[in-house]
Amino acid sequence: MKRPIPQRERGAALLAVLILVAITGAIAAASLEKLRLSRVVASNVVAIDQARHSAMGAEQLAMLIVNDLVVQDRTKTTLAGNWNGGVRRVPMPGGGIVEARLRDGGNCFNVNSVVQGEPDNLFRRGSGVDQFVALMVLRGVPDPDARRIAEAAADWADADTIPGPGGAEDSAYASGPRPFRTANGLFADVSEIRVLPGMRAEYYERLRPWLCALPVPELSPINVNTLLPGQALLVSALTQGRLSEEAARRILAMRPAAGWTNAVEFWRTDMLRGLAIPLDVQQQPQMRTDWFVIDVRSIVGESEFFETVLVDARFQPVRLAQRRWAREGDEMMARDRN
Template identity: 45%
Template structure:
């Protein structure tokens, strides 16, 4: 038998040991790199969370300031809310340490209230309101949505909200047959975005409707303030009198509004442009001189963090109160 030299065995053992050490070093490097990456991510997330918490605190402050200004606007003249003071849509800037906050207030009632498709306030007693359905249909038509589609969407929206399950446009039987089925809520909408779930509402149709619709916390007909409605919002007035008033006539009428607004609804309805129209009592009562709801849009930019808030303020009674608040964030 030939005996292998001891030096060869030692070299083999040293080679194996070196390979083991190199393998351990490689494994430890991978573990260290992974741990460092996770630590970096955790640190970044913690920093973002802290920045967003601070941004949210600043948004609350901007919200409080804006509500006080809305109360001042209402108290200035409780008989009418006008555009005097250039408050509508104006961007108010609030410098912050390391960033800035901006706030915009607009009349939150100059929109089609989707909840006006029904009458009643209790979940058990919501019934379809034909006038609300007609107004929604008329709005869609003046926005270029074909009449047949407009009528179908309006009927489906009313079915979505009303308390019963009798199909007028689309009830549970329609949505239950979808691949991802769901049921109609049979309650008032909390946000206009819920309209996207309705039968017939395509992304294109929703994009067309979004600037014109809202979900106010009441089933009252859309409270159109003739003292704050802008000329470019003429479709919202034309929808009140379908077949009687064109968008262009409504736009001209709003553009000729006195700077101080109208002192009475009687004075408004006696204008030459509208005197020949025949609104019913509900539509006459639907037009307002004052505003109850205001929409507040806040953007807080703090370092790399960005936070948005959209709120609805009810100034029907003093002090004004927050109805709903929605957050969004990026960065």
């Protein structure tokens, strides 16, 4: 005998079925969304990988160009050929593109020039510290802060743990919320100076386009034959501020078409003659570029890949010294164009 269904229970089975259908639909939608995201991630990984390999290809091509520049004249590097800052664009299959920009990698202030000596016995270099101070003052950093930062940079890189006058060693960094020690070695990257006592975010922003961290404790190997108009500040800092930036710009404008032959010829320029320049600084200007930088930007689909490569041209063939996956070339070129 069929049991009558109470009025209050009618539709319960349909409701259960609808709930089951809703749950199944939600599970299916979630599964499809995960599948879609997995496909997107996989596509992005493939695109980034393609962009990275394209960038490495452009890097190798640029290194061949550097080799050619060095072989053309082993005693002098000039702006002939408009290679410094020139951008080469190569279209890629599927609508992608690779851009490579070659520039002089020594026309900057080498933060490792604040020390000298062997890697295991680095000690303060006075002329490097003074040049760093001059550069910071020229960029609007107050003199007391500039001196404090420069001395702290020398203590950061030197081999001992004894703070110099106005400097800072381990004890200065041990009392912070995240204690750490000084490197007691060369700066690996310019960004390390952000932790130095006296350094502020606004100071770093002003200084960053002018700084580099070459893997050698040498005075900045500024090639006065390849300096661009916007880099005249480096010549002023070279003289520790004895020469104004505007005067340095005029000197570059009067540069011989074929470049200066040697440092003596450069220092005999009217506005430089008679300045009291330390002997090691007199030997600092270079006529030949030993360090080149390659900025690479690779675009595949919606993926972008940036790479900055430091090339050591002191050897033949030239060698890759450093590789960074960061976008830093644009701010350098904006500075140079001004």
